[in-house]
Amino acid sequence: MTTPRISARKLRRYGSEAVLPVEIGQPSASVESYPNSNYQTRAIELDLxxxxxxxxxxxxxxxxxxxxxxxxxxxxxxDFQVGDLVMKKVKPVGDVGKLEARWEGPFKIIQRVSSGSAFYLEDSQGHSLKRPWNAFHLKKYYA
Known part of the structure; x- marks a missing residue:
């Protein structure tokens, strides 16, 4: 008589077959003789x-x-508001020396983009810039 087999896929873990302990179906003598104080301690731990x-x-x-x-x-x-004067960061093109200006402006904020952190700018001659600028690339202009 052969014992029923469980599929190898269920038993295989980390390249070896699992061994089912006998205590699952029938408790061993060591499990039955274990002191009850452990069960009480376990119940207290579960409460905590x-x-x-x-x-x-x-x-x-x-x-x-x-x-x-x-x-x-x-x-x-x-935090910028419409009408504030700001300076915008210069985008380096080509060979830029260390004495070149890092900021240019002043520019006037004419509109806030719906996301809240980008702004449309206008220069001192009244020409608006084509794209919005993120607040990270702007700083307040102090006259």
Whole structure:
């Protein structure tokens, strides 16, 4: 008489076949003689799982707020309004020396793009620039 076989795909893990323990169907003598105090300890641990999860969630929230504060400490806020005078970053073309101007302007903000961080600009002669400029490439002009 042969024992029923489980498919090799289910048993195969990391290149070897799994061995099913006998205790699944019939408990061994060592399992039956195990002290009941372990079951009580396990029940207490299961009761405390929610508290441990709550403490972990509080620690994660504190960690995230710490990371957010340290990140925001180094972020420069660039809030521009329509009508503000700004300077725009010069895009280097060809051979640019270290004494070349990095900013040009002033330009006047004439419209904010719907995304909120891009602006259409107008130069001092009243000619508007063809494309919008991201706030990252602009800085406030102080006269």
């Amino acid at each position: 799982v929610e508290e441990k999860r709550d403490r972990a969630a509080i620690r994660m929230k504190a960690y995230r707020s710490h990371i957010m504060r340290s990140y925001n400490k180094h972020v420069w806020s660039r």
